[in-house]
Amino acid sequence: MTISAKTSTVENAPPAIDASTLKGWEEQHDDLMIIDVRSGAEFDSLHIRGSYHVPLAMLGEHTEEFAAKMGTRVVLVCQSGNRAEQARKRLDSVGLVGASVLSGGVPGYAAAGGDVVRGRSAWAMERQVRMTAGSLVLASIVAGRFVSPKLRLVAGGIGAGLTYSATTNSCAMGNVLSRMPWNKSSNDPTAHQALQSLGARE
Structure with a gap:
């Protein structure tokens, strides 16, 4: 239609x-x-x-x-x-x-x-995405060193997601973050x- x-x-x-x-x-x-x-x-x-x-x-x-x-x-x-x-x-x-x-x-x-x-x-959404992605990568590397090496795969997953985002000009992480309470407004229609x-x- x-x-x-x-x-x-x-x-x-x-x-x-x-x-x-x-x-x-x-x-x-x-x-x-x-x-x-x-x-x-x-x-x-x-x-x-x-x-x-x-x-x-x-x-x-x-x-x-x-x-x-x-x-x-x-x-x-x-x-x-x-x-x-x-x-x-x-x-x-x-x-x-x-x-x-x-x-x-x-x-x-x-x-x-x-x-x-x-x-x-x-905070603008692009800034929130950078902070979230960076924090997850850093946390997965630290956890991979002190908890389990398998947790480093999270960093790889974030990298793959960012690559896909750039290729398709979309952002799944941004879509998720946009639904978070701090991105809502009492005036949201x-x-x-x-x-x-x-x-x-x-």
Whole structure:
């Protein structure tokens, strides 16, 4: 099943845009819809004013429903651009072609003088992944030395997972971490609420 043609995004829209282009679009296009696919804690910490919060995991579970609610000019944003690109590919697979990804993510947009909303600081998901992977590798090496050599296999597993992540431009560890309590927000929308919010623009 694919979405109807009327909800396809702007033809020939670039797959990646920079902060200055997005700022120009905000001034020139009333049909612009900015979709932030980060975790709730990241969104609360810093987000583009007027953007819609649709976490990547939620978008993945309800791709067709969200695609049907999105407008004609869609920009996907995250911390750096990686998760937004994953979201773009998922939307493209159900017929929403032409969505753009913000290069440099929300921090880059803020640094360029874009209009953002700031809140309580939180670790970005990429930083959490590096900390978790590094800690697991270090712990497995120490445990392999003092407990059992077999525990060193954990480090190999982490390395294989990171290699797969880079090859496929996905991150299973990031998906797991995004569901942890510290990455949630009291303002996190349910899928129904997020869909209603997007539907209000139709």
